[in-house]
Amino acid sequence: xxxxxxxxxxxxxxxxxxxxxxxxxxxxxxxxxxxxxxxxxxxxxxxxxxxxxxxxxxxxxxxxxxxxxxxxxxxxxxxxxxxxxxxxxxxxxxxxxxxxxxxxxxxxxxxxxxxxxxxxxxxxxxxxxxxxxxxxxxxxxxxxxxxxxxxxxxxxxxxxxxxxxxxxxxxxxxxxxxxxxxxxxxxxxxxxxxxxxxxxxxxxxxxxxxxxxxxxxxxxxxxxxxxxxxxxxxxxxxxxxxxxxxxxxxxxxxxxxxxxxxxxxxxxxxxxxxxxxxxxxxxxxxxxxxxxxxxxxxxxxxxxxxxxxxxxxxxxxxxxxxxxxxxxxxxxxxxxxxxxxxxxxxxxxxxxxxxxxxxxxxxxxxxxxxxxxxxxxxxxxxxxxxxxxxxxxxxxxxxxxxxxxxxxxxxxxxxxxxxxxxxxxxxxxxxxxxxxxxxxxxxxxxxxxxxxxxxx
Numbered sequence: 169x170x171x172x173x174x175x176x177x178x179x180x181x182x183x184x185x186x187x188x189x190x191x192x193x194x195x196x197x198x199x200x201x202x203x204x205x206x207x208x209x210x211x212x213x214x215x216x217x218x219x220x221x222x223x224x225x226x227x228x229x230x231x232x233x234x235x236x237x238x239x240x241x242x243x244x245x246x247x248x249x250x251x252x253x254x255x256x257x258x259x260x261x262x263x264x265x266x267x268x269x270x271x272x273x274x275x276x277x278x279x280x281x282x283x284x285x286x287x288x289x290x291x292x293x294x295x296x297x298x299x300x301x302x303x304x305x306x307x308x309x310x311x312x313x314x315x316x317x318x319x320x321x322x323x324x325x326x327x328x329x330x331x332x333x334x335x336x337x338x339x340x341x342x343x344x345x346x347x348x349x350x351x352x353x354x355x356x357x358x359x360x361x362x363x364x365x366x367x368x369x370x371x372x373x374x375x376x377x378x379x380x381x382x383x384x385x386x387x388x389x390x391x392x393x394x395x396x397x398x399x400x401x402x403x404x405x406x407x408x409x410x411x412x413x414x415x416x417x418x419x420x421x422x423x424x425x426x427x428x429x430x431x432x433x434x435x436x437x438x439x440x441x442x443x444x445x446x447x448x449x450x451x452x453x454x455x456x457x458x459x460x461x462x463x464x465x466x467x468x469x470x471x472x473x474x475x476x477x478x479x480x481x482x483x484x485x486x487x488x489x490x491x492x493x494x495x496x497x498x499x500x501x502x503x504x505x506x507x508x509x510x511x512x513x514x515x516x517x518x519x520x521x522x523x524x525x526x527x528x529x530x531x532x533x534x535x536x537x538x539x540x541x542x543x544x545x546x547x548x549x550x551x552x553x554x555x556x557x558x559x560x561x562x563x564x565x566x567x568x569x570x571x572x573x574x575x576x577x578x579x580x581x582x583x584x585x586x587x588x589x590x591x592x593x594x595x596x597x598x599x600x601x602x603x604x605x606x607x608x609x610x611x612x613x614x615x616x617x618x619x620x621x622x623x624x
Contacts, residue, residue, distance in 0.1 A: 176201040177361045181398045195398075204354075204362035244339070244381065247285040250436060250446040251278070253473070254408060254421050256429015259340070262379045263428065264372045264403065266346075268386040268394050269410035274419055274437070274444050275385050277311070278410065279342050281443050284308060286340060287318035293338035297324040297348030311443040324358060326351050326367045330374055338380060343371060345385035346400075368400050401425060412439070416532055418453060419444065423473070432536065433473030451478040451589060454531040461559045464551030467591070468543035469564045469582040470535050476578065476585040478562070480530040481540065483547035488524040499529025500540060508567060512545050515571030515617050518552060539576040541567035542595065542620060549621065557624065560592040565600070571617040575599035583611065595623055 176185045178201055183194035191198050243258030252258045255265070269275045276299075283292050296304055301322050308315050319336060323329055326349050333341060343349065349367040350358040357363065368384065375382035384404065386394050394401060401407050405427045412419035421435040436447040447453060455467065455478055464483040469476050481499075488494065497505045505527055509520050525548060529535055542565035550557050564582055566574040576582075579600025586594055587606035594611050601613035614620045 174203055177204050178398075179361050202361055204356050204360065244286070244290070246282050248278075248282065248435075248437075248444075248446050249448075250421065251282065254423045254426075254429075254433045254435040255406060256423075256426055256433070259381045260405070260428050261339070261381060262376050263405040264368075264375050264382040264384065265406045265408065266384045266386050266394070266401070266404045267408050267410060268388050270388055270412075273410045273412055274439055275410055276344055277307070277443050278421075278437070279344065279383055279385065280304065280308060281311065281313060283340070283342055284313040284315060284318055287316075288314060290339045291319070291337065292317075292340045292342065293319045293321060293333060293336055294342045294344070295321045295323060295329055296344050297322070298345060313443075324348050324350055326370050330370065333374060333378075333380070337378070340381040340383065341371075341375065342383045343385065345387060346371075347387050365399055365403075368403050372403050411534075412532065418447070418531065420533070430473050434477070451476075451585070454479045454533060455589065461556040463554050463556045464547050466543050466547040466550065466557055467562045467586075468540050469562060469586055470533070470537060470539060471576070471578055471582065476582045477533070478586060478589060479533050479535070481543050481547050482528045482530060483544070483551045484526040485520065485523050485548055485551040486526075488522055490524075493520075493522060494524045494526075496525070497527040499533055500527060500535050500544065504538075504541075505544065507569070508541055508545055509548070511567055511569060511571060511617065512548065516545070516549070516621055518549060520548070520552065523552065537576070538566040538574075539564045539582075541565065542573060542597075542617075545617065546595075546620065546624065549624070558593060560590070561595070562586040562591040562593070563595045563620075565595070565597040565614070565620075567617060573597045573614050573616060573620065583609070595620055 176188050178192040178195060180197045180200045181192065181195040183192055185201060188201055192200050241260055243260055245258045246252055267275050267279065283294050286292055301320050304320065321332055346364060346368055347359040350363050351366050351370065354362050354366055371382055388394055406423065407425040409422050409424055410419055411422060417439055419437045419439055421437065423431055423433045425431065436450040437444040438447055465480060467478055467480050469478055495502060495506050509525060512518050513520065527544060543563040545567060546563055564576060566576055568574055575597040579596060580602055583594055583596065583602060584606060587609045592609055594609060595614060596611060598613040598615050601611050605611040612623045614623060
């Protein structure tokens with residue numbers, strides 16, 4: 169009998185090795201290699217015959233790039249405007265979309281709501297590998313969703329799912345979840361590196377061949393990254409992450425990869441008894457401020473994808489009882505906070521080396537851009553001097569290491585968004601100052617950090 173072949177695959181990057189080793193040479197991670205058993209090659213399908221005999225379809229023609237049809241691919245709406253925004257305008261036929269998130273974030277709820285609504289006009293097949301059909305039906309009944317027309321299948325075998333899909337010919341195929349799927353030819357357990365990779369590859373090939381929209385649910389690890397091999401994220405066309413803790417009413421859907429739209433687009437949903445409901449104006453929920461302004465609180469304008477969002481940043485500066493003061497940041501990069509405090513000491517004349525500094529972005533928003541630098545520093549100064557800032561003040565701008573205030577993209581749109589929400593004063597970089605300020609708003613343009621401190 170032929171000896172079963174095996175390989176060692178890195179769970180982080182998907183690199184393969186013939187022998188086990190402690191460190192992956194590709195991604196430099198330690199103890200990430202796991203053994204997988206390879207399926208034996210089918211008769212006549214070996215690599216040698218494919219190379220020597222050039223087995224394949226030689227009738228395909230090479231096409232010049234200038235002759236490729238540029239007609240717009242028709243998109244399908246998901247019935248959620250926020251979902252469509254993150255996708256880049258809707259679902260693209262033949263695309264594979266991976267939706268990840270923590271347990272309880274609402275991944276299955278979002279896809280079930282989308283599938284039930286779309287099933288009234290389109291053919292949809294919903295495959296559940298984690299729940300029984302009765303459990304899915306109970307959830308749909310609790311959410312008061314229309315259940316007629318949605319085709320359901322409780323199965324974990326990829327071969328069976330593909331056979332049923334060939335017969336049903338759905339326009340949208342939902343897989344919940346990819347970690348429960350398995351192929352018969354692979355001996356490893358469902359959820360393993362080889363099973364997840366090959367199952368996703370088989371489903372993606374079917375979606376491309378039949379022009380079907382493939383929606384995959386993916387689990388995440390304890391550190392928030394997608395479970396399974398890293399090559400899974402390279403196979404799919406769009407990777408979305410649904411964020412939000414179980415103690416929060418709001419969920420944010422962020423695009424991490426999208427071949428058909430902008431990356432880092434953000435959609436906001438509210439978790440209610442009837443399921444997820446989209447939030448039309450995210451700035452309103454992040455600006456639920458108190459009537460009396462407290463020291464250390466300030467509103468900034470951040471740019472998420474293709475729109476500005478107003479969020480509140482809070483700072484608390486207190487005398488430290490430790491030899492090494494604490495720097496705690498929630499929602500912004502902690503290393504960047506330490507750098508900004510050094511700039512404040514050198515170019516603003518305010519020393520915080522003996523103070524504990526705590527920073528929080530209200531609403532659980534994660535700020536990934538540098539436009540929050542100036543707002544963070546002014547909030548720290550407000551708490552340090554125990555003086556509240558005006559409630560109608562909004563701030564944005566990047567702070568350089570030499571104390572200069574650098575411009576940020578889409579400055580005019582940020583100012584217009586702040587004016588729309590009733591803010592009367594804005595401290596912005598000089599390069600972002602408009603020639604004519606919005607009616608009723610005073611725009612203060614600054615070049616250096618000292619100018620911004622004087623403007624307060």
